[in-house]
Amino acid sequence: MRLSSASFIPQTQEGEKRVLNSELWHACAGPLVSLPAVGSRVVYFPQGHSEQVAASTNKEVDARIPNYPSLPPQLVCQLHNVTMHADVETDEVYAQLTLQPLSPQEQKDAYLPADLGTPSKQPTIYFCKTLTASDTSTHGGFSVPRRAAEKVFPPLDFSQQPPVQELIARDLHDNEWKFRHIFRGQPKRHLLTTGWSVFVSAKRLVAGDSVLFIWYAVGCSTLFIPVV
Amino acid sequence: MRLSSASFIPQTQEGEKRVLNSELWHACAGPLVSLPAVGSRVVYFPQGHSEQVAASTNKEVDARIPNYPSLPPQLVCQLHNVTMHADVETDEVYAQLTLQPLSPQEQKDAYLPADLGTPSKQPTIYFCKTLTASDTSTHGGFSVPRRAAEKVFPPLDFSQQPPVQELIARDLHDNEWKFRHIFRGQPKRHLLTTGWSVFVSAKRLVAGDSVLFIWYAVGCSTLFIPVV
DNA sequence: TTGTCGGCCGATCGCCGACAA
DNA sequence: TTGTCGGCGATCGGCCGACAA
Numbered sequence: 481m482r483l484s485s486a487s488f489i490p491q492t493q494e495g496e497k498r499v500l501n502s503e504l505w506h507a508c509a510g511p512l513v514s515l516p517a518v519g520s521r522v523v524y525f526p527q528g529h530s531e532q533v534a535a536s537t538n539k540e541v542d543a544r545i546p547n548y549p550s551l552p553p554q555l556v557c558q559l560h561n562v563t564m565h566a567d568v569e570t571d572e573v574y575a576q577l578t579l580q581p582l583s584p585q586e587q588k589d590a591y592l593p594a595d596l597g598t599p600s601k602q603p604t605i606y607f608c609k610t611l612t613a614s615d616t617s618t619h620g621g622f623s624v625p626r627r628a629a630e631k632v633f634p635p636l637d638f639s640q641q642p643p644v645q646e647l648i649a650r651d652l653h654d655n656e657w658k659f660r661h662i663f664r665g666q667p668k669r670h671l672l673t674t675g676w677s678v679f680v681s682a683k684r685l686v687a688g689d690s691v692l693f694i695w696y697a698v699g700c701s702t703l704f705i706p707v708v
Numbered sequence: 709m710r711l712s713s714a715s716f717i718p719q720t721q722e723g724e725k726r727v728l729n730s731e732l733w734h735a736c737a738g739p740l741v742s743l744p745a746v747g748s749r750v751v752y753f754p755q756g757h758s759e760q761v762a763a764s765t766n767k768e769v770d771a772r773i774p775n776y777p778s779l780p781p782q783l784v785c786q787l788h789n790v791t792m793h794a795d796v797e798t799d800e801v802y803a804q805l806t807l808q809p810l811s812p813q814e815q816k817d818a819y820l821p822a823d824l825g826t827p828s829k830q831p832t833i834y835f836c837k838t839l840t841a842s843d844t845s846t847h848g849g850f851s852v853p854r855r856a857a858e859k860v861f862p863p864l865d866f867s868q869q870p871p872v873q874e875l876i877a878r879d880l881h882d883n884e885w886k887f888r889h890i891f892r893g894q895p896k897r898h899l900l901t902t903g904w905s906v907f908v909s910a911k912r913l914v915a916g917d918s919v920l921f922i923w924y925a926v927g928c929s930t931l932f933i934p935v936v
Numbered sequence: 937t938t939g940t941c942g943g944c945c946g947a948t949c950g951c952c953g954a955c956a957a
Numbered sequence: 958t959t960g961t962c963g964g965c966g967a968t969c970g971g972c973c974g975a976c977a978a
Contacts, residue, residue, distance in 0.1 A: 614960055618949060623959060666953055669959065673951065842939055846970055851938060894974055897938065901972065 504652060504694055505564040508573045515562055515575055524555045524579055555581045566652035571683065573652065606694035607632050613687045616680055621673040622691075624661075629670035632695045636663055647672070649693070732880060732922055733792040733801050743790055743803055752783045752807055783809045794880035799911065801880065834922035835860050841915045844908055849901040850919075852889075857898035860923045864891055875900070877921070 516522050557579035566573050607628035609615075615622050624633070636643035642664040649657050660674035685691070744750050785807035794801050835856035837843075843850050852861070864871035870892040877885050888902035913919070 612960060614962090617961095619962085620950065620952090626958065662951095664952075665959095666955090667958075671951095677950075840939060842941090845940095847941085848971065848973090854937065890972095892973075893938095894976095895937075899972095905971075 501652065501654070502564060505566070505573050508566075508571075508652070508692060515564075516559055516577075518559055518562055520559050521582070522557055522559050522577070522579065524557050524581075525553065526555070527553060555579075556587050557581050568653065571652060605632055606692060608690055608692040610690050611685060611687055616685055616687045616689075618677060621671050621676045622659075624670035624672060626670060628693070629661075632693050633661060633670070634695075636661070638663075729880060729882070730792060733794070743792075744787055744805075746787055746790055748787050749810070750785055750787050750805070750807065752785050752809075754783070783807075784815050785809050796881065799880060833860055834920060836918055836920040838918050839913060839915055844913055844915045844917075846905060849899050849904045850887075852898035852900060854898060856921075857889075860921050861889060861898070862923075864889070866891075 559577060560580055561576075561578035563576045564573065565576060607625065609625060609628065612623070614620060633647065634645070636645055642662055644660065644662040644664075647659040647661050649659070651657065657679050658675045659672040659679070660676075662671050662673055663669070664671065679685075787805060788808055789804075789806035791804045792801065793804060835853065837853060837856065840851070842848060861875065862873070864873055870890055872888065872890040875887040875889050877887070879885065885907050886903045887900040887907070888904075890899050890901055891897070892899065907913075
């Protein structure tokens with residue numbers, strides 16, 4: 481079971497992009513995941529790390545994390561850098577932390593309480609849906625929950641019949657995805673049609689997987705190209 | 709550019725299968741590749757190995773081959789085991805050698821001239837073709853060079869009109885592939901049709917890639933099921 | 937001898953509202 | 958409100974010989 485995500489993010493500046501992707505990263509990671517602040521002190525458990533990597537990759541871990549017999553079970557470290565990543569194949573999010581072990585003297589020299597990390601902020605304008613069999617079949621498109629569409633997608637032009645627009649979104653890897661968003665049927669409902677199946681097959685989504693959309697209202701108008 | 713291969717190998721016994729896959733492995737590796745015999749002495753160059761791995765994977769090699777500053781530039785080793793492998797994704801062949809470094813004393817104790825390796829024997833009954841645009845397009849099948857088909861494929865029943873049969877082959881991973889082999893057209897030519905496109909997409913073959921067929925005449929008749 | 941193409945037909949894709957849960 | 962389905966048109970896959978390199 482996997483989670484795919486897309487955000488409607490304008491590519492205005494590098495700085496802004498990084499901030500927005502950080503928000504998408506946290507939205508995918510969930511509210512329980514928090515990252516410690518750069519400069520704070522963290523305790524690193526080599527053995528636990530080895531076991532977790534071995535469990536998640538089902539591979540021998542020796543080649544990646546050499547077994548140093550002299551390594552202590554836990555190390556007090558200073559956090560130098562934090563970068564957010566997403567697996568190229570699965571979109572699974574993970575973070576890379578650069579740690580520097582502190583000598584016993586350094587630990588005494590300037591003791592500071594450990595940073596517990598800033599709690600992850602969930603974006604308010606987003607929705608997450610578990611995909612149904614119909615959503616992932618080749619027979620049709622993606623049925624968008626009504627309140628989700630009204631909250632997250634830019635408003636449709638209801639003077640058109642039927643109301644329809646093109647959505648352009650970007651995923652964690654900054655890939656661009658285009659979706660045809662239409663409001664049709666009896667009773668009326670929001671659907672993503674053209675472009676949806678490409679996304680499903682590219683992300684290898686199956687029923688039971690989840691998809692997450694977030695939206696930034698600011699400066700996005702140019703990205704949503706209304707279809708005449 | 710990649711090489712895909714398939715052999716028409718009966719799955720009679722484990723032992724025979726191993727021998728046959730060894731032949732397919734050597735056919736893919738090419739005549740210049742030879743493997744030293746188990747028990748012989750080989751010289752291992754850690755630095756050269758690191759550089760080669762780094763070049764072929766385009767990745768940092770530090771994580772896989774730790775840099776031991778005290779490691780000598782070359783090590784005389786005894787070869788304990790040789791296993792042939794093929795990459796699951798690309799079918800690229802490679803071998804895994806288990807080496808044990810010999811102490812200076814051991815090297816002196818029983819000096820034997822280094823084994824230069826048994827030269828790789830190319831199977832006589834095989835053919836290799838570089839795929840054309842037509843071979844890999846979705847429009848049609850695979851055009852088999854006439855002499856290659858007559859040499860490697862089992863003979864067709866020309867009393868049928870057109871002559872046609874089903875070929876069952878196995879690749880290096882022991883996966884089974886079925887191809888419809890037909891002799892038709894004006895002028896007449898050998899073609900692989902049904903089943904070919906599945907192979908192309910599964911192996912992700914493109915024009916310029918090569919495909920290699922080998923055939924063992926002994927005991928293969930049951931594997932070639934004539935289509936009525 | 938064989939690489940590419942037009943023709944053709946069947947399978948699949950994917951958009952539509954109907955309908956019911 | 959929304960998951961699934963039948964209907965259907967459009968597209969694509971893939972088998973055929975024609976033809977020429």
